[in-house]
Amino acid sequence: MVQMQTYLKVExxxxxxxxxxxxRYANIGDxxxxxxxxxxxxxxxxxxxxxSNYHPLMTVKVEGNEVLVTRxxxxxxxxxxxxxxxxxxxxxxxxxxxGYEKKLEIVGVGLRCQKQGSNLVMNLGFSHQVxxxxxxxxxxxxxxxxxxxxTGIDKQKVGQYAAEIRAKKPPAQTRL
Numbered sequence: 330m331v332q333m334q335t336y337l338k339v340e341x342x343x344x345x346x347x348x349x350x351x352x353r354y355a356n357i358g359d360x361x362x363x364x365x366x367x368x369x370x371x372x373x374x375x376x377x378x379x380x381s382n383y384h385p386l387m388t389v390k391v392e393g394n395e396v397l398v399t400r401x402x403x404x405x406x407x408x409x410x411x412x413x414x415x416x417x418x419x420x421x422x423x424x425x426x427x428g429y430e431k432k433l434e435i436v437g438v439g440l441r442c443q444k445q446g447s448n449l450v451m452n453l454g455f456s457h458q459v460x461x462x463x464x465x466x467x468x469x470x471x472x473x474x475x476x477x478x479x480t481g482i483d484k485q486k487v488g489q490y491a492a493e494i495r496a497k498k499p500p501a502q503t504r505l
Contacts, residue, residue, distance in 0.1 A: 338432055357394050357422050365389045365396070374425025376484045383422060387414045396422075425483040430470075431479045431491035441499070444471035453498040461494055 357363045362373045370389060370445040371380045383389060386407055388399045391406070396418050400411040423429075435442055442451040449469045451459040463469055467490040479494065481487040 337368060356393075357396055359394065361422055361425060363391050363396055363418075363422070366392055367414075370396075370419070370421070372421045372425050374422070376425050376428050379425060379483060381417060383414045383417070384410045386410055389414065389418070395465045420484045424484055428480055428482050429484045429487045430481075431487055433477055433479065433494065435475045435498075441474035442471065442477055443474065444469070445476075447478060449494075451497065459497050461497075464490065466490075 351408060357372070360375055360392045364371045368385055369380065370381055372378065387410055388401075388448060390397045390399075396415075397417040399420065400407040435453075437454070440451075441452055442449055444450075449461040449463075449471065451461065453459055461469065464486075466483055466486045468480055470478045470480055472478065479487055479491045481490070
């Protein structure tokens with residue numbers, strides 16, 4: 330329920346969608362610079378810059394402070410790529426303005442973590458400690474021995490890095 334509210338809040342703040350048409354907009358605001366080249370989008374903002382390629386079927390243009398994504402026809406593949414392209418650009422804009430974070434919690438007797446320099450050192454019940462370094466795209470912010478957050482500007486990379494950390498010690502089946 331909390332994720333849905335957060336999603337709706339981001340949806341209302343960042344972009345406007347015109348349903349039922351072949352045009353969809355992603356609002357880029359005043360602090361974001363967006364440039365479009367042939368099948369390539371670059372977005373720069375206060376937190377950094379992101380680059381992405383999009384499918385050749387889609388047409389992307391910058392009009393004022395909005396990015397316009399259009400599709401050539403109403404075939405199912407074109408419609409799905411249309412939504413995907415607009416959402417990816419909107420996620421890039423949101424990432425360079427607000428950033429993304431995944432909050433993780435370690436639950437269990439004797440399980441804990443601590444930050445040593447740029448590494449997160451985790452005691453997960455193994456005979457050794459598990460060291461997880463910060464990457465150039467994602468940073469680990471330590472709160473207390475059982476809570477930490479993965480932050481970054483690229484939504485996909487933050488989610489993937491959080492999943493890789495979680496895979497070090499997956500939750501027991503009885504606790505899902």
